[in-house]
Amino acid sequence: MNNGTQRAYYVQSLTVVKQDFFSYIFFRQIIVIADRLPSRRVHYIVAAIFLVYLLAGCDVDGSNNLPRVPDTGLFIYAEANQHEMQDSAQVAAGVYRDGEPVGLIGGDIFEARTATQRVLLKGSGNYGGSYASLLPVDNSTQDVFFNVVHEPIEAREDRWYPVDIAYIDPGPGELVGKSATVSFPPEVTITGPAAASEYTSINDVIDLSWVPFYGDDTMKLLSAVSCSDGLAKTSYGTVVELADDDGLETIGLDKFIFDTESDPALTFIKDASLVLLQELLNELSANNIDPDFLVKKVEANPISSSCEIRLFLQRQRTGQFDVTFDDGVVLGSRSAEVIINYIPPGLNI
Amino acid sequence: MSAYTLFLFSVLVFCMPFGTHAENMQLDANLLLSRFDAGGNDDFKSNKAITAYYNYYLKDWIAVNAGLLVTDKALDESRKDIVGNYRASLQSSSILLGIKPRYKFSTPYEVFGRIGLQYWQTELEVEEYFNENIPEGSSSITDTGYGYYFGFGGAYYVTNNVVVQLELSRFMQPDVFGGDSNYPFDLNMNALSFGVGYRF
Numbered sequence: 001m002n003n004g005t006q007r008a009y010y011v012q013s014l015t016v017v018k019q020d021f022f023s024y025i026f027f028r029q030i031i032v033i034a035d036r037l038p039s040r041r042v043h044y045i046v047a048a049i050f051l052v053y054l055l056a057g058c059d060v061d062g063s064n065n066l067p068r069v070p071d072t073g074l075f076i077y078a079e080a081n082q083h084e085m086q087d088s089a090q091v092a093a094g095v096y097r098d099g100e101p102v103g104l105i106g107g108d109i110f111e112a113r114t115a116t117q118r119v120l121l122k123g124s125g126n127y128g129g130s131y132a133s134l135l136p137v138d139n140s141t142q143d144v145f146f147n148v149v150h151e152p153i154e155a156r157e158d159r160w161y162p163v164d165i166a167y168i169d170p171g172p173g174e175l176v177g178k179s180a181t182v183s184f185p186p187e188v189t190i191t192g193p194a195a196a197s198e199y200t201s202i203n204d205v206i207d208l209s210w211v212p213f214y215g216d217d218t219m220k221l222l223s224a225v226s227c228s229d230g231l232a233k234t235s236y237g238t239v240v241e242l243a244d245d246d247g248l249e250t251i252g253l254d255k256f257i258f259d260t261e262s263d264p265a266l267t268f269i270k271d272a273s274l275v276l277l278q279e280l281l282n283e284l285s286a287n288n289i290d291p292d293f294l295v296k297k298v299e300a301n302p303i304s305s306s307c308e309i310r311l312f313l314q315r316q317r318t319g320q321f322d323v324t325f326d327d328g329v330v331l332g333s334r335s336a337e338v339i340i341n342y343i344p345p346g347l348n349i
Numbered sequence: 350m351s352a353y354t355l356f357l358f359s360v361l362v363f364c365m366p367f368g369t370h371a372e373n374m375q376l377d378a379n380l381l382l383s384r385f386d387a388g389g390n391d392d393f394k395s396n397k398a399i400t401a402y403y404n405y406y407l408k409d410w411i412a413v414n415a416g417l418l419v420t421d422k423a424l425d426e427s428r429k430d431i432v433g434n435y436r437a438s439l440q441s442s443s444i445l446l447g448i449k450p451r452y453k454f455s456t457p458y459e460v461f462g463r464i465g466l467q468y469w470q471t472e473l474e475v476e477e478y479f480n481e482n483i484p485e486g487s488s489s490i491t492d493t494g495y496g497y498y499f500g501f502g503g504a505y506y507v508t509n510n511v512v513v514q515l516e517l518s519r520f521m522q523p524d525v526f527g528g529d530s531n532y533p534f535d536l537n538m539n540a541l542s543f544g545v546g547y548r549f
Contacts, residue, residue: 105433106479122431131431155432160389160425161473162530166437168477168486 066127066329071099073326077130078180078319080112080144081276082137083284083312084187084336089137090279093121093146094130095175101129106170107152114141120154125275132279139187144332147179182319182332185217190313190336191247197340202254202303206340210313212247218316219245222269222277222335223256224294227305229347234302237269237277237294245315256311257342259303269294277312280335307342375412377402379516379544385423385439387525387534393439396423398540402463404449414463416445418520420538422474434478439536443467443520445498457506461514464499469522471536492529496522504546512546 069075078093091112095102104110110121112135121131135144150172156163192209199206208221219242227234238256242249258264269277274294281289312335319330381398385391402416418441425437447465476487500518507513520538527533 103480104431106483107432109431152432156430157532158390158430159428159435159437160387160391160534161437161475162490162526162532162534164532165526165530166473166475166488166490168475168488170479170483 069096076321076325076328078146079331081333088134090276091135092125092132092275107155108173109155111149148175150176180321180330184332185315185317187334188336190338202257204253206251208249213245220314222312224310227302227307229300229305232300234298234300238266239269257302260301373406375404375548377546379542381540381542383540386537392426412449414449418443438474441471443469459504462501467496492526510548516542
């Protein structure tokens with residue numbers, strides 16, 4: 001392994017553990033030191049540090065790649081979510097080959113369209129190789145069609161110069177023409193808990209209720225949690241998969257609030273849902289929110305902090321991708337939101 | 350104003366001194382530190398340019414002048430977007446026609462201004478890089494048109510004939526590539542110049 005490969009390996013390792021702020025700082029220092037030492041000594045040092053780190057029980061998480069992407073074959077990810085009262089849907093898509101993201105380039109770009117509207121996915125999604133945008137929709141919109149197109153001029157429209165007369169067009173790439181379609185499930189209406197309900201213990205339960213559909217769609221409860229102990233702040237995202245679309249679910253508050261001094265009983269968002277929930281938060285806040293809100297580091301212990309919990313109930317429906325893909329995650333969803341608060345006893349902020 | 354009108358005006362200005370008093374003329378040569386602004390998300394590095402003016406003083410306080418402006422290639426920041434990596438650059442040349450009012454103090458100092466029209470020719474070059482499988486390339490386009498300029502400065506007479514001068518100026522080219530593209534832009538160039546003049 002030469003020095004360049006070694007460094008790439010350590011940088012990849014840094015990405016793996018970067019969800020923890022102190023680990024991030026720690027491994028940055030290791031990389032700085034590794035750059036200055038002979039290769040064999042670097043091996044020993046880094047191996048020892050990794051061993052100590054793993055033995056300490058730290059959570060080492062896969063990579064910054066989209067989860068569930070298989071190691072072989074051509075994989076597509078496409079998702080569209082329409083949130084209640086919003087006149088646009090968050091759309092995101094990406095293509096992966098043999099487990100690695102395939103970057104669109106040279107004017108190839110994802111297009112998402114309905115019967116009447118169309119948008120190019122020029123923004124970067126949260127995962128490598130994913131693209132995101134907002135697609136105007138209304139309640140009559142049923143399907144969103146994702147398609148890789150070659151638009152050498154439109155793809156360059158954000159540049160300042162005359163892109164229609166000064167450009168190099170390498171022609172369409174091999175992904176052009178590949179497509180996927182998602183359908184929106186019925187809209188979601190939350191009937192409980194009441195907005196701004198307050199909870200004081202992580203042993204409390206939330207009686208979540210909604211208008212049921214009793215279909216085969218998947219129900220998920222996503223959360224965007226923001227905590228403050230008066231000095232430091234913490235934000236993160238969690239996800240709970242609900243059993244049925246029957247309109248009622250009792251969920252412990254410990255699925256959203258945790259104690260940093262013990263193993264959390266909750267599941268942080270790591271899958272494709274993170275991409276769209278971050279996009280939704282951006283839209284609801286008019287881009288006035290941290291772009292990494294859902295993967296923010298824990299700086300205040302949530303259990304002893306005042307927390308705002310934004311609950312997003314999402315109804316998901318699996319879509320279809322064309323036969324040229326070997327596998328894929330293609331989802332259409334609708335969502336609704338209710339905000340509750342966690343205020344531990346004795347906290348006066 | 351057509352190119353023909355501008356040409357006639359140029360001929361008039363240039364021919365005027367040959368039938369008049371010799372000490373009413375001045376040649377200026379300036380080196381400019383300049384920066385382009387295309388009004389969008391461009392971020393040009395500063396570049397250099399030169400100007401040369403011929404001034405003919407109609408009165409002690411006002412002259413008509415004709416000049417030439419040539420810039421070197423100004424580079425925009427390298428950028429990356431969904432299409433690939435790219436870098437744009439601009440180079441411009443102009444013929445300048447205008448007036449130059451001045452106020453001469455009793456000491457060897459004077460302040461002056463310039464305002465006038467320019468006939469410009471601007472070249473845009475774009476270099477694009479994609480990935481190891483797609484060859485890089487560049488594209489170059491040129492446009493011409495009319496614009497404006499103005500400036501003000503101060504001068505110091507080293508001798509009766511030689512003057513050094515410092516000047517701030519702005520050159521404006523509206524609607525560049527407006528006839529050829531759906532994405533035209535207005536190009537401005539701000540400049541700080543240092544130069545010398547010879548009065549004769």
